[in-house]
Amino acid sequence: MIDLELASDANLVVAVARCHQPALAEAYRRHGGAVHALSRRILRSDPPAEEITQEVFLDLWRSPEKFDAQRGTLRSFLLARTHGKSIDFIRSETARRRREDRTTRETATAGYDVEHQVWDLAVAEQVKEALTALPDELRQPILLAYFGGHTYQEVAKMLGAPEGTVKSRIRVGLGRLRVNLAARGVEPAGAER
Amino acid sequence: MSGTMPEPTHDEIEELLGAYALDALEPEETAQVERHLRECIRCVIEVGQHHEVTGLLANSGGDASAELWHKIAQRLDAPSEVPSWDRLAARLDPANVPEAVLQLELPPAAVIQLDQTRRRHRWMVRTASLVAAAAAVLAVVLGVQVNHLNHQVNALSSTRQSVSAVAQAALENPTTQRIQLTPPATSPGPKGTSVTLVVGQTGTGYVFASNLAPLPSSQTYQLWGAINGQLVSLGVLGPDPGVRAFTYDTGTKVQAFAITAERGGGVVQTNHLPVVEAAVKQA
Numbered sequence: 001m002i003d004l005e006l007a008s009d010a011n012l013v014v015a016v017a018r019c020h021q022p023a024l025a026e027a028y029r030r031h032g033g034a035v036h037a038l039s040r041r042i043l044r045s046d047p048p049a050e051e052i053t054q055e056v057f058l059d060l061w062r063s064p065e066k067f068d069a070q071r072g073t074l075r076s077f078l079l080a081r082t083h084g085k086s087i088d089f090i091r092s093e094t095a096r097r098r099r100e101d102r103t104t105r106e107t108a109t110a111g112y113d114v115e116h117q118v119w120d121l122a123v124a125e126q127v128k129e130a131l132t133a134l135p136d137e138l139r140q141p142i143l144l145a146y147f148g149g150h151t152y153q154e155v156a157k158m159l160g161a162p163e164g165t166v167k168s169r170i171r172v173g174l175g176r177l178r179v180n181l182a183a184r185g186v187e188p189a190g191a192e193r
Numbered sequence: 194m195s196g197t198m199p200e201p202t203h204d205e206i207e208e209l210l211g212a213y214a215l216d217a218l219e220p221e222e223t224a225q226v227e228r229h230l231r232e233c234i235r236c237v238i239e240v241g242q243h244h245e246v247t248g249l250l251a252n253s254g255g256d257a258s259a260e261l262w263h264k265i266a267q268r269l270d271a272p273s274e275v276p277s278w279d280r281l282a283a284r285l286d287p288a289n290v291p292e293a294v295l296q297l298e299l300p301p302a303a304v305i306q307l308d309q310t311r312r313r314h315r316w317m318v319r320t321a322s323l324v325a326a327a328a329a330v331l332a333v334v335l336g337v338q339v340n341h342l343n344h345q346v347n348a349l350s351s352t353r354q355s356v357s358a359v360a361q362a363a364l365e366n367p368t369t370q371r372i373q374l375t376p377p378a379t380s381p382g383p384k385g386t387s388v389t390l391v392v393g394q395t396g397t398g399y400v401f402a403s404n405l406a407p408l409p410s411s412q413t414y415q416l417w418g419a420i421n422g423q424l425v426s427l428g429v430l431g432p433d434p435g436v437r438a439f440t441y442d443t444g445t446k447v448q449a450f451a452i453t454a455e456r457g458g459g460v461v462q463t464n465h466l467p468v469v470e471a472a473v474k475q476a
Binding site for chain 2: 018020021024025028029030031032033034036037038041050053054057058061071072073075076077079080082083084087127131142145146149150151152153155164167168170171172173174175177178181186
C-alpha cells in the first residue's frame, strides 16, 4: 500500500488517472499554493485567480494524460498551465482596458516593479541569486513577459528595443538562467534530457 | 500573418521558443510553434526546459488553501468518455508503475477536505465522493463485456454443500453467462490472472477465483458490483478463494464487477483499486 504523501508526482498522476480523488487532493496540497499564487500575481485579483486554480486542477482530473513525466515535473506542468490560462484571461476582451492601464504604469517603472514581485515569489535564495546574476537586458524581458503577461512585442516597446532582439534575449536569458541555477545546485528537472 | 505564408523554418521557430514558454507570443506565432512542436522533439524538449526554469521563478512555496480545495472537490466529476487511464497508459511503461499505486490505501472517511486544525496537510475523504470515484473506476474498466445482465445483488450467501460441483454445472450450463474479470489493462501485476463469474437466472452466482494469488491470512479478497453508481459488496471471498457462491436479486443492472484485496473480514466500503475487474456492457 502507498502513502500518498510519499508518492512521487508521477505516481500521483497515475492514480488521478484512475479517478483516485485523494491523489488529486495530494497534488493540490503540494502545488495548489504555487498555482494560486502565480495566477494571483499575474492577474492581481483573487477571484479570477481562484477560478483559474480550480480550472488547472479540474483539467488535471479530466485529462491527466496531458502531463508527461518525461518532459518535466508536475509542478512546472501545472504552473505552465496556470500561466497560460492567466495570460489568456488578461488578454481577454473584458480585461483589455485594465491591462492597457497597467501597461502604461509599468512602462513608467520599467521592470523595477516586476523585480520586486519576483523577489516575493522566488523563495529559494539560489533562484534570486541566479536571477541577479543575469544582466539587466536579459532579466527584464523575462520578468516583464512572465509576470507582466506581455508579449515580446509589447516588451520591446516598453524597453525601446527591437522585437527580434527581445525575442532572442528571452530565449538566451532562460537558457542562461538555467545554467545559473544549475551552478547553484538547483537542477531544473529535465535539464539532463 | 496569413495562412498562405510559408511555415517558418526550424531556426526561426527556435528563436520563438523562449517567448513561447512565457506565453509571450501573438496567437498566430503560438499556432506556428505548436504545429512545429508536433513534429520536432528537440524543440519540445527545449520548451520543457524553459518551463522548468519558469516554474522555479513562480515557486511561491505557499500553503494551498483548504477552502479553495473544497470548491475544486465540489466540481469533480467522473470522466464520462474515454477512460483517462487508458489514454495515460498508452504512454506509460507499466513496469514503472508501482503496484502500490494501483492499490492505494485511503483514509476511511468523506468531499476530501484539508483538515488544518487537527493535522496539517492531512486529508479527509468523504465516503460519497470516494464511492463515486471508485464506481467511476469500475465504470471505465476494460474487460469482457456481457450483454443483458439484469441482476440486483443483495448479499453473499455461501452455499457450503458441494459448491464446486454445483458451480461447475452452472459453468457448463448454456443458459448462464460468463464474465471474465481481468487485471486493469496496464496493471504491473501478473498478466495471466483472471477470474470467471458465472451468473444465471436463479439468483445464485459463482466465482471461479483459483487463479488469484493467495493473500496473507490477515487479508481477504472481496467481490463488488457497481449498481447505480454505487459499489455494493457481493461477498467476502477469503484469502485463497477457489470457487465461491454468491446470491443476488434479479432486476437491477450491474455496471461492473471487481475483486479487491481487503483486510481480513472484509470492509463495508472499499478504498482499494481492483485486482481484477470487468465492465458489463448494458443492453
